[in-house]
Amino acid sequence: MMVPKLVYKYIKVFCLLALLCLTKLTAYGQQASKAQQINAYIKQKLANGGLPGLAIAVVHYDTVILAKGYGKTSAGKLIDANTPFAIASLSKAFTAAAVLQLTQAGKINLNNPVKFYIPSFKIDGTKGDKITVSQLLHQISGMGDTGYPEFTLDKQPGNLDEVITNMQSAKLVTEPGKAYHYHNPNYQVLAKIVEAVSHKPFGTYVRDNIFSPLKMVNTYDVDNTARMFNTPYNLPRGHIYILGKPVAINEPDWFVEGDAGVVSTVDDMAKWLSDQLKATGEGTSPVLGKKYLAMMQSAPARNNFNYGMGWHVSAANNVLYHSGIYWTYSSQQIILTDKGYGITILFNGGFKPLTDYYSLLQGVQDILAGKKADATAFPIWVYTVGVIILLVLIASLCTRRMFRVKQWHVNYLHRPKWRTWLYMLLRLVPLVLLLLIPYLLTAISGRVLSMGRITLMFMDLVLVMGLWGMLNLLIVSLRSIYLAKHKQAVKA
Secondary structure, eight states: OHHHHHHHHHHHHHHHHHHHHHHHHHHHHHHHHHHHHHHHHHHHHHHHHTOOEEEEEEEETTEEEEEEEEEBOTTSOBOOTTOOEEOGGGGHHHHHHHHHHHHHTTSOOTTSBGGGTOTTOOOTTTGGGGOBHHHHHTTOSSOOTTTSOGGGOSSOOSSHHHHHHHGGGOOOSSOTTSOOOOOTHHHHHHHHHHHHHHTSOHHHHHIIIIITTTTOTTOEEOSBHHHHHSTTTOOOOOEEEETTEEEEOOOOOOBOTTTTOEEEOHHHHHHHHHHHGGGTSSSOOSSOOHHHHHHHTOOOTTSSOOBOSSSEEETTTTEEEEEEEOSSOEEEEEEETTTTEEEEEEESBOOOTTOOHHHHHHHHHHHHTTOOOOOOOOOHHHHHHHHHHHHHHHHHHHHHHHTTHHHHHHHHHTSOHHHHHHHHHHTTHHHHHHHHHHHHHHHHHSOOOOHHHHHHHSHHHHHHHHHHHHHHHHHHHHHHHHHHHHHHHHHO
């Protein structure tokens, strides 16, 4: 009787092991299939959209489904999973993690005012004394671009101490804790708090306490964009778009410590995504405990704001999201907390007309959900031809008007003068609109950008509006000169 029971036990164990292996193999097969679908989708999107290059990482908890590069760098090198990219504002989550590490260690209290850690911190007289560490993390400090237009500074700060000094001239745009304003200097101040508490340079701290524990061997932090592209890092130049085509240029000078200064690869970002997923998954993070990971991924409980700590939070959809944009690099990142998926896509191009970078992120989500991803894209050649035709049309019509000044004067003599001058003023509208673009952008988005930086983002729009505006100004000038000469001739 003992032998059959022993055999029965072995058979039962064997069946369980076989079932486990079958389950694992099935899961592996499904993930391999997903990877193939995502690979085909990205290739098609890249071909249709005219993007120079990108890299993507997709993880399911600790499993890397895909980490791969597509296209080429500006130096002509094929992009792979270890090609470095400037990740821009995805850097904010690393800064938040550094602050929470020190909070976990009992060295920072999130409810303390910033002045507790940085005594020289002063904004808008004594109004800034109320700003807490937590408010900086959640972007509800009351600081904003209209109170401190960092993008329009004549000279960028040289270090975090200069950031604190420069901000003494800033004004709060709202009372601390009352409204959400996405403002990069919030995270620059947080980087200075990390330095003040840890007694280490911020870049050294995140390297030793975040990048190294996660084995992110190709990730580093810099304080200024210029440092990324110079020795020893030599990051390849990214691209802007002119007539829809990528053009490699140098990234404008910009101080980015704490808010946008990290350079990484998708191979490394896969490790970061897996670590963030430990908030709800299995395993222990070498960076933060589950309590602090959850805190990082949560919006303020008593407000209707949806910014966590380095993450935009959609609790209803179980989604964490953030994007990043330089003038020559862009990034998209999302975590589906209930499904255990994380996706990072890094691009070596800045803002691109008629291209929604998030759509690639959505397509990958659709594939992971078992849906068909839409790989269609607006044909870039249609856009290029359309802009060229518009430029030629503007130039032709305006040139024609310049050579018909005499005929215009005949019409001028036979109609009410007010109508003529109204038409003249209307010709100046394109130039006025061009000059108003920075103010219109601020009114719409709350962000303050210089005209030079706007031009790099919307090169084709500025080109069209500039040509149209300048040629119309020339027409108005020629007509005014002709009128003045004609009146002098009549008087003579």
